[in-house]
Amino acid sequence: MQQYIVRRALLNVLVIFMVITMVFLGLRLTPGDFAVRQAGAQIPQHSTEEAKEIVRHDLGLDKPMPKQYWEFVSGLFQGDLGDSFVSKEPVMLELKDRLAPSIELGILQIAVAIMVAVPIGIISAIRQDTWLDYILRMFAIFWLAVPSFFVGVLLLYSLARWAHWSPPITNYKGFFDDPLLNMQAMFLPALAGGLAIGAIIMRFLRSQMLEVLRQDYVRTAWSKGLRERAVVLRHALKNALIPVLTVISLLLATVVSGNVVLETLFQVPGIGFYVVNAIQQYDYPVVQGVVLVMAAGLVFVNLLVDMTYAWLDPRIRYG
Amino acid sequence: MLAGQERAEVEVLAVAEELAQPQRPGWLLLVGRFIWRKPLGAFGLAVVLLMAAAAAGAPWLCRYDAEETFRVANPSYVPGSAEPEEKLDSRSGPSWEHWFGTDQFGRDNYSRVVWGARRSLGVGLGALLFAIIFGTTIGIVSAYFRGWFDMLVQRVMDSIQAFPAMLILLLLVSLTERNLITLTMGLGFVVITAAQRIVRSAVLSAREDPHVEAARAIGCSPIRLMVVHILPNVAAPIIVIFSIGIASVILAEAALGFLGLAPIEPPSWGMMLDEGRRYMTSQPSTMLAGGAAITLTVMGFNLAGDALRDILDPRIRLS
Numbered sequence: 001m002q003q004y005i006v007r008r009a010l011l012n013v014l015v016i017f018m019v020i021t022m023v024f025l026g027l028r029l030t031p032g033d034f035a036v037r038q039a040g041a042q043i044p045q046h047s048t049e050e051a052k053e054i055v056r057h058d059l060g061l062d063k064p065m066p067k068q069y070w071e072f073v074s075g076l077f078q079g080d081l082g083d084s085f086v087s088k089e090p091v092m093l094e095l096k097d098r099l100a101p102s103i104e105l106g107i108l109q110i111a112v113a114i115m116v117a118v119p120i121g122i123i124s125a126i127r128q129d130t131w132l133d134y135i136l137r138m139f140a141i142f143w144l145a146v147p148s149f150f151v152g153v154l155l156l157y158s159l160a161r162w163a164h165w166s167p168p169i170t171n172y173k174g175f176f177d178d179p180l181l182n183m184q185a186m187f188l189p190a191l192a193g194g195l196a197i198g199a200i201i202m203r204f205l206r207s208q209m210l211e212v213l214r215q216d217y218v219r220t221a222w223s224k225g226l227r228e229r230a231v232v233l234r235h236a237l238k239n240a241l242i243p244v245l246t247v248i249s250l251l252l253a254t255v256v257s258g259n260v261v262l263e264t265l266f267q268v269p270g271i272g273f274y275v276v277n278a279i280q281q282y283d284y285p286v287v288q289g290v291v292l293v294m295a296a297g298l299v300f301v302n303l304l305v306d307m308t309y310a311w312l313d314p315r316i317r318y319g
Numbered sequence: 320m321l322a323g324q325e326r327a328e329v330e331v332l333a334v335a336e337e338l339a340q341p342q343r344p345g346w347l348l349l350v351g352r353f354i355w356r357k358p359l360g361a362f363g364l365a366v367v368l369l370m371a372a373a374a375a376g377a378p379w380l381c382r383y384d385a386e387e388t389f390r391v392a393n394p395s396y397v398p399g400s401a402e403p404e405e406k407l408d409s410r411s412g413p414s415w416e417h418w419f420g421t422d423q424f425g426r427d428n429y430s431r432v433v434w435g436a437r438r439s440l441g442v443g444l445g446a447l448l449f450a451i452i453f454g455t456t457i458g459i460v461s462a463y464f465r466g467w468f469d470m471l472v473q474r475v476m477d478s479i480q481a482f483p484a485m486l487i488l489l490l491l492v493s494l495t496e497r498n499l500i501t502l503t504m505g506l507g508f509v510v511i512t513a514a515q516r517i518v519r520s521a522v523l524s525a526r527e528d529p530h531v532e533a534a535r536a537i538g539c540s541p542i543r544l545m546v547v548h549i550l551p552n553v554a555a556p557i558i559v560i561f562s563i564g565i566a567s568v569i570l571a572e573a574a575l576g577f578l579g580l581a582p583i584e585p586p587s588w589g590m591m592l593d594e595g596r597r598y599m600t601s602q603p604s605t606m607l608a609g610g611a612a613i614t615l616t617v618m619g620f621n622l623a624g625d626a627l628r629d630i631l632d633p634r635i636r637l638s
Contacts, residue, residue: 015478026494141359145618147570149577150610153596160600257485261574265596276578279493287493294486 005307012299016292023291024072027284028065059085072288081292082285084278091289095271099293102263102270104175104182105189106255110248112194113201120198121205126232128210136202143199149261152192159188172269189262196258197251204247208240249305256294353626360626366619373436381430382418385586388425389417410602420604422594428608431586435612438585442503442572443565449507450564451557454514459545459553461515462522473519480512484571492580499582506571510564517556525552555631562624566617573613588612 056062060071075082081091124136143151160166167185175182212218213236221235260272267273271290278286354361373380383389389408396402407425411417419428461472479487491505525531526549534548575581576589583590591609599606 018478023490026490141618141622145566145621146614147573147610147617149574150592150614153592153599153606153610156596157599157603157606253483257483260485260489261578264578275489276580279489279580282493287490291486291490294483298483 005303008303008306009300012296012303015299016295019295020076020288020292021069023288024069027287028061028068076292081289084286085283086278086281086286091285094274094286095289095293098269098271098274100174101172101186101268102259102272105186105193105259105263105268105270106252108186108190109193109197109255109259112190113198113248116195116198117201117205121202122209122232122237124202124206125209125213126228137206140199140202143195144203146196148192148196148258149265151195152189152262152265155188155192167266172267185266185268189259189266189268193255193258193262197255200251201244201247205240205244208243209236212236212240245305245308249302252298252301256298357626357629359622360629363619363622363624363626366615367623370436370440370616370619373433374440375437377433377437381427381433383427383430385431385434386426387430389421389427390425410598410605412602412604419608420602422591422605423598428591428605431591432588432608432612435586435588435591435609436616438499438587439569439572439613439616442499442506443569445503446507446510446568447561447565449504450510450514451561453507454511454560455518455550455553455557457511458515458518459522459549462519463526463541463545463549469519476512476515484509485574488571488575489580492575497580497582502572502575502581506568509571510560510568514557514560514564517560518553521553521556522549525549528552559624559628559631562620562627566620566624569620570613570617 053062060068063071072082079092081095083090084094087094120136120139124133127133156166167188168181172185173181175186213232218231218236221231226235256272259270260276262268263270263272264276271293275287275290277283278290390405391408393402393404393406396404408417408421409423409425411421413420417427417429419432422428422431457472457476461469487509488505491501495501531544531548534544539548572581573587573589573592576587577593579590579593581587581589588609591605592613593609595603595606595609
C-alpha cells in the first residue's frame, strides 16, 4: 500500500513536470507574445522592433530559451513561480489569495450536488417507474443540458427582475472575514454549478441503487423484517455510494472547467477568473502558475480519492 | 381434378413463399416504434434535425443578414434639433419584424441564432470527425499490437485525460491565433482520449473473433486486418461517441464564446448570451435567444445520443 502511494505520487510529479514543460515551450514558441501587445499598447503607432526589444529585455524574454527554462525550473523548487508581467507581483503570492475562493466554490458546489442528488437518486430508485421517478428523471435530464453559465445568468436575471437584488460584485470578502457577505457572493455560482453536477450524480446513484437493491443481502434485510428506512439507508445506500465516489472524483475536472466560466460570470476572484484575464493579457508566468496549480491539485486529489476506496471498501487492495 | 389439385398446390406454395420472405416492416412503422419506445430520444432527434436544417439552410432560413444593423425613427427627433432623424433599433423585444428582438447593435437575433446553428454544429461536426479519425486510429493500433506499445499509449492518454478540458482549451486560445479551424481541432483533441478508450476496448474483444483469426491465418497483413476486418466491428461505438461527444463539444464552444475567447464571426450563441446578459434587466431577448439555443441543442443531442446508445450498444458509458 505504502509502496503504491509512493509510486503513484512519483508518477504524478513526472506528469506535472511534463505538463509544465509543454506549457512553457508552447507559450514561448507561438506568436502573439506579451512584448508585441505591451509595446503596441504604449505607443500604438510605433510598436517597432526597438520598442518590443525593450519590453522583452525588461521581462527577461530575450534570454536564451534554455536559460529561461533553467531559471523557471530552479525557481519552481524554491516555491517561486516568477512575477506577473502585468502587476509585477510574485505569482505565488497572487495565487495564494485566489486559491481560497476557488476551493471554497468547488466544495460548495459538490455539497449542493450531493444534497440534491442523494435524496433524489434514492427516491427515484426505490419508486422506480412511478410518476415520481419520471418527474425526477426529467428534472435530471433538464439540468444536464442547461449550461451552468446560462443557469447563472438566469438566476441573476430573475433575482434582479423580481427580487430587485443582485449579488455584491465588488469588494469580495473571504469566508472567515465576513461569512455573510461571502455567502452572498458565493451561493449563486455554487447553486448554478452544483445543480449541473448534481444531475450527473443523481442519474448514476439511481442506477447503482437499482443494482444494489436487487442483491441477496438486501433481500435478507427485507426478510428480517427491517423497516424500509433501515434497508435503504443502512444496507443499500452504503454500497451504492462507493462507485458514486469515483464519479465525483472524475467530476472534479468538470468542476474546475465549469468554474473558470462561473468565476468569470460572478466575478469571484478565484484562479479561473485570474487565468482568463491572464490569457487575454498574455501574462505567461500567471498562466504557467495556474496550470501548475490546477494540474497538481487535480492529480493529487485523484490519488487521495483512490486511497479512500481502500478505506471504504476493505476488499480493494493496491499492489 | 388434377387441375384443381395443381392450383391448390400452387396456392400453398405461394403462401409458403410469402411466409419465407423476411418480414420487413415499413420505415413508417419503424419510425413509429422508435417514437413509442423512446419518446425522449425521438424528441431529441427532432431537435437535432431542426438544428441541422437551420445550419444547412441558414442563408435561406435567416430573414436578414446576420451583420445587418437596423434603424428606426428617433422618437426624440424634432425638425431643426440636433438629434438625428433615425437611431439604431437596438435592444428591442420580439416583434413581427424581429422575432427574437435585436441586439445592442440593432442586429436581428433570429437571423443570428440561425447562423449560429451553422457555427455550432459545424464546429461540433468538425471536432468529432477529427476526434474520431485520430481516436479510432489510436484505439485500433493500440489494441491490435497490445504489449508495451499499448501500455505507453494508454498512459499518455491517461495523463491527457487527467486535465480539465477547459484548461487545454484555454491554453490553446492563448497560444494560437483565434480562428475556427484551430478551435475545432482543439475541441476535437479533447475528445480523442475518450474516443480511443472506447474503440480500444471494442477492438480488444473483436480481435479475438474467429473471422479475424481466420483472416490472420490466411496471411492478411496487419493493416488489412485492422482496416477490413476489425474496423467494421467498431462502427456502433463510433456512432455512439459521435452523438454523445458532439453535445459536450457544442457546450464547450459556447462556453469559450461566453468567455469572449472565441473568434467573433460567424455569430455565436455563447457570445449572444454573454452580450445579452449585460443589458438583460432592460431587455432579456438576446440573452434568452442565445441561452435557449445552446440548451435546446445540447439537450437534443444528449437525448438522441442516449437513445442511440441504448439501441446500438447498451454497454457503453461515455462519462
